[in-house]
Structures are given as structure tokens and as C-alpha cells.
Amino acid sequence: MTRNARTTWFTLLAALVFVGITLMAVAHIDFCGVDRATQLPLVNVDVPTRYFFVAAPILVAASLGYFHRYLIRLWDALGAAPARLKGIRLGDAIAPWLVTDATLHLRRRMRGDNATTPRTLEGCAMVLNCLLAWGFRLIILYLLCQQSMPARTFWMTAIAAACLALSIITGASSIAMLARRMCRPPEGDLPALWTGVGQIAGLLIGGATLLWCSYQQTEGQIDGLARLDLAGEAIVERPAGWLSCADASAEFRADWCRREGIENCADLGDREAAFAADFARRRAAALADLGRPDWHKPxxxxxxxxxxxxxxxxxxxxxxxxxxxxxxxxxxxxxxxxxxxxxxxxxxxxxxxxxxxxxxxxxxxxxxxxxxxxxxxxxxxxxxxxxxxxxxxx
Known part of the structure; x- marks a missing residue:
């Protein structure tokens, strides 16, 4: 069981590092620009940014739930095991792992049964293990939820918020079972978690609050929308050979005068209006051919x-x-x-x-x-x- 939990732990940790590195490269323009995508590290594959923010929280939440399922079973086994196995302390008899070491140190403190050998800095190690097992996961899910808001798509942010809420519940359940099992040996069935009226009400209120905040940040009133920073970004990729309006006008002016048989192109006189109308029509046609982001709503x-x-x-x-x-x-x-x-x-x-x-x-x-x-x-x-x-x- 320890081996399976440890394998799941490293798999989840690798997934979190992968998602975290990807998040650092995401910019607001990736939600809005034409043909923009998010590049996944290591594999160097481009995926649509919105797809990433849908798949990543589901993957992290599912992996986290699977990991804590193993942990809860591990708490049962470590809580029921004797303090010594064949005269050897329990902590020295089982396969070493950061999580089991922290768990048995907690058991020794709560029961005083010397199930493991006291070691220097064990308190700091316990805090670090808790942060890795619970805190790091929730931080990544919170960032996924927060960074999806500039897309102004409620259902996408709602998925991340729901995954964050479920992960908080899963982590809290795991911590509660850890405290129960390490406090004393299991004696029969303990009262089930999340069955009280207050607990259920808290879950419903917390979930509704997360969804309400997600809506306000994505599709609510304009003053409450999440910040969308597109300053200095290229909404549309500039085609090769694209000229500024002034340069394009000068180039077209020469061609236009040649076509119209006008020698003095610097002074068109009463033909200036005809040139300006022709250039405006052609420039508008060129702009219309550029790819445009689909962000407007009727x-x-x-x-x-x-x-x-x-x-x-x-x-x-x-x-x-x-x-x-x-x-x-x-x-x-x-x-x-x-x-x-x-x-x-x-x-x-x-x-x-x-x-x-x-x-x-x-x-x-x-x-x-x-x-x-x-x-x-x-x-x-x-x-x-x-x-x-x-x-x-x-």
C-alpha cells in the first residue's frame, strides 16, 4: 500500500510541476488573439489555451482524489498497526517515505507510543510534507481558476472552481481521517464525515460562493470583471510585408498615378478625393482579410x-x-x-x-x-x- 501511494504521489507531483510550468507561460492574449495557443513544456505541443484550462483542473483534481484515497487507506493501516513489529519500531520496519515518516511522527506525538524514532527537525519535516501533500495542489488549482477568469467564460472558470472545491473537501476529509486514526487505534466504525446538517450547509454555501464569484469575475457587472491586460499585444498577427497606413498610402499613390496617367503625383488637385476614396476602399479590403478574434457578443x-x-x-x-x-x-x-x-x-x-x-x-x-x-x-x-x-x- 505504501508503495502504491508513493507511486501515485510522484505521479501527481510531476503533473503539478508540469501544469505549474505551463501556467507561468500563459498570457491574457492567449485567450483572445488569433491562432494563439499554449505550448506544453517538455513535449513542446501547442494546445488551445481554453482546452488546457478545461483539462488541467480536471486532471489535477482527479489525481488528487485518487492520491488521497490511497492515503486514507494508509491512515487506517498505520493507525491499526502495533508500535513494534518483531521488536522493531514501526517506523523502521516499513518502507521509508516522507508521508509515512510524518504520519508516524504525528502518531508518536498524539499517542506517545514511540512507534518511530525521534529525529531532529521532525516538526519542520511534517509541515513541509503537509504543504506538498495538500497545499501545493490547492495552490495550482487556485491559480488555474484565477488565470482562467480573463477569458470571460463562466463555464470554463466554473469547472476550475468546482475542481478546487472538490479538492478542498477531499483534502479536508483526508486530514480528518489522519487525525482520527493517529489519535487512537480504530475501534469499530467512526461517524461518517460530511453528514451533519451544519457540514452539508457549509459545503453548499461554500460551493455556491465559489460559483457566484466565478460568475462575477467572468460575466458579471463590468466593475467586477477580472482584469484583462492586452497592452502592447498583437491581437492579429501582422502579415509579412504589411505596411503602415502612411507607407501603404505612399506606395499605392505611385501605382495609382501611374495607372491614371498622372505625372505630378505630389499634387493631385481635384483628383485627391478620388485617390483617397480608392485607397480607403483597398485598405479596408486588406484589413477585412486579416484574421479576427471571435470575442464579440451580439x-x-x-x-x-x-x-x-x-x-x-x-x-x-x-x-x-x-x-x-x-x-x-x-x-x-x-x-x-x-x-x-x-x-x-x-x-x-x-x-x-x-x-x-x-x-x-x-x-x-x-x-x-x-x-x-x-x-x-x-x-x-x-x-x-x-x-x-x-x-x-x-
Missing amino acids: VPAETGLDFRNAFLDGSVSVTEEFRAQMGAPCQWVTGVIADDADFYGRWRGSIEARPDDVIFERWAEVATEAFRNAPAIPPPPGCAWKTGPMPGAE
Whole structure:
């Protein structure tokens, strides 16, 4: 039994180290970026990040339950065994293992039967063994639950939370049985665990609290959502040969003038508008061909959410019905945004046009450092904020 438990212990410890190393390499962008995945260490295999956060907590919780099943049986055997076997202390007669050594030292302290030889630092060794047998597992499951929250997917975080709750119950049951068996030899059947009304109520309340917290962090109110940090990340991988808007415009300008037979390409005069429209159409087509992450959720028209004063750029797809419902806001950007500086400038201009907005005071936190001082580009002249009732709500 000790040999089987020890084998399970090392297997579980290896699985936890494997999951822990993988967690250190996971970034928030892995949940949102196009074609992003998590690379498993040692085997160097890429798996979808969401699949990892579904499979890993189940694997850890199942291994932990299997391990503690062996431990509970081991507690029974060590608790019932005599203090000496053929004149040899029990701790010296069985196969050495960190967990059995700590268990027998606990028995010696609780019973005073000298079942094992007192050794230096045995108290520290017991604490370390408890941390490895119980604490390390729960820390990994907690991190799996915590790091899954930025994905904003309740069912995925709920799986990790449920595995954490079950592992806490399993570990608590194992500790309770350890204390019972080491305190005194087993005498008949002891009262079963988790059968009292208070215990059942505690389990239900604890489980419901974990699920409620998981929901609030993933799909609850915006102020309670888990932090999602995508600053400086490439949401879409840049294709080879992709040019900035300014460089692409200059290159296309030369081709366009050659095709149109215009010699003075620096001054197009009244043809400038035709060139700008042609470039905007081709640039929009090129942007549309880029892979896009599927993170948006449709906003039902009947929710009554007011997006009229929100800053939406050309990357946000809205239906004509939704645009009409919001009263065709004039500050929504429908054209091509040249670059990041243009984006942050328009966003800042939209905010500064309404200085009473709370985000106006937090611009330094919202904008990335590189574009925090981007010149503000105000909305079109005459664009007024819509403060009255929404269309159809009068």
C-alpha cells in the first residue's frame, strides 16, 4: 500500500510541476488573439489555451482524489498497526517515505507510543510534507481558476472552481481521517464525515460562493470583471510585408498615378478625393482579410443599453438596425484609422469633448504610455453628445 501511494504521489507531483510550468507561460492574449495557443513544456505541443484550462483542473483534481484515497487507506493501516513489529519500531520496519515518516511522527506525538524514532527537525519535516501533500495542489488549482477568469467564460472558470472545491473537501476529509486514526487505534466504525446538517450547509454555501464569484469575475457587472491586460499585444498577427497606413498610402499613390496617367503625383488637385476614396476602399479590403478574434457578443436590441456616446471605431461591426436605434451617433468612426496614434487621438478627442465623463480623469490609466500624449482629434464639427432619451424610449 505504501508503495502504491508513493507511486501515485510522484505521479501527481510531476503533473503539478508540469501544469505549474505551463501556467507561468500563459498570457491574457492567449485567450483572445488569433491562432494563439499554449505550448506544453517538455513535449513542446501547442494546445488551445481554453482546452488546457478545461483539462488541467480536471486532471489535477482527479489525481488528487485518487492520491488521497490511497492515503486514507494508509491512515487506517498505520493507525491499526502495533508500535513494534518483531521488536522493531514501526517506523523502521516499513518502507521509508516522507508521508509515512510524518504520519508516524504525528502518531508518536498524539499517542506517545514511540512507534518511530525521534529525529531532529521532525516538526519542520511534517509541515513541509503537509504543504506538498495538500497545499501545493490547492495552490495550482487556485491559480488555474484565477488565470482562467480573463477569458470571460463562466463555464470554463466554473469547472476550475468546482475542481478546487472538490479538492478542498477531499483534502479536508483526508486530514480528518489522519487525525482520527493517529489519535487512537480504530475501534469499530467512526461517524461518517460530511453528514451533519451544519457540514452539508457549509459545503453548499461554500460551493455556491465559489460559483457566484466565478460568475462575477467572468460575466458579471463590468466593475467586477477580472482584469484583462492586452497592452502592447498583437491581437492579429501582422502579415509579412504589411505596411503602415502612411507607407501603404505612399506606395499605392505611385501605382495609382501611374495607372491614371498622372505625372505630378505630389499634387493631385481635384483628383485627391478620388485617390483617397480608392485607397480607403483597398485598405479596408486588406484589413477585412486579416484574421479576427471571435470575442464579440451580439447586443440584443431589447436590452436598452445606451451606446450613443461610446467611442466605436471601424473595427467594431454594428448592424444598420443597431446604428439607427442609437440615432446614428456622429462620434462613431466609420472610416479607416491610419495608425495607433490616429486611434488614440480620436479616442482622446472623443473623451475630451465630454469632460464630465469619468474616463476623462483616468485617461493616463486607459491609454498606453506610448500614446498617452497623442494629440486629440475631436469629433466632426457640430457633433453633440446625445443626452436625451433613446429613440423609441420616449
